[in-house]
Amino acid sequence: MPLPVPASAPAPRPRRPRLGARLCYRLGALLVPNRLWRGVGRSLERHPSGYRALHRVEAGVKEAAFGCRDCGQCALPTTGYACPMTCPKELRNGPCGGVRADGGCEVFPEVRCVWLVGYERAAAAGAAAGFAPLLGPLDHRRVGESAWVNYWLERDGSPAPRRGALHAGAPR
Numbered sequence: 001m002p003l004p005v006p007a008s009a010p011a012p013r014p015r016r017p018r019l020g021a022r023l024c025y026r027l028g029a030l031l032v033p034n035r036l037w038r039g040v041g042r043s044l045e046r047h048p049s050g051y052r053a054l055h056r057v058e059a060g061v062k063e064a065a066f067g068c069r070d071c072g073q074c075a076l077p078t079t080g081y082a083c084p085m086t087c088p089k090e091l092r093n094g095p096c097g098g099v100r101a102d103g104g105c106e107v108f109p110e111v112r113c114v115w116l117v118g119y120e121r122a123a124a125a126g127a128a129a130g131f132a133p134l135l136g137p138l139d140h141r142r143v144g145e146s147a148w149v150n151y152w153l154e155r156d157g158s159p160a161p162r163r164g165a166l167h168a169g170a171p172r
């Protein structure tokens with residue numbers, strides 16, 4: 001069950017990933033849905049304790065590495081592994097019009113816009129071609145679920161053709 005967000009919760013703050021982009025693309029490629037992962041996802045759904053254990057690991061690793069906010073529909077493979085949910089406006093399809101001339105966030109000027117960080121990471125890793133295909137709106141019913149399981153079971157709003165293209169521009 002998703003945790004309730006208090007009305008007074010502070011705005012998210014853009015977070016610079018702690019893992020290099022090339023490593024992220026390589027690790028991400030290991031999680032691309034296939035028969036094995038679909039089987040794991042279905043099995044975990046039948047075993048809530050296993051599901052919760054995986055979700056705890058996923059959320060902990062991704063929070064430490066990317067500032068993950070547990071949206072349940074992970075966009076990282078298409079955003080240079082910079083989490084768009086750390087944008088104060090939680091924009092999932094590119095930066096707002098308020099990015100400062102020096103690349104600073106409109107809300108936190110001392111921090112670089114997470115979308116610029118993501119593009120720079122994707123370009124440096126040779127993966128700019130796969131950067132930020134259009135993402136669907138966030139399905140709030142999925143917030144607080146395991147994004148990995150939702151990815152494997154194709155419940156994260158990624159249309160089938162895009163799923164295969166997620167890593168098309170990724171370094172080998």
Ligand code: SF4
Nearest residue numbers: 068069071074075083
């Ligand atoms: S699951 Fe959502 S909040 Fe977490 S890293 Fe991915 S996009 Fe960001």
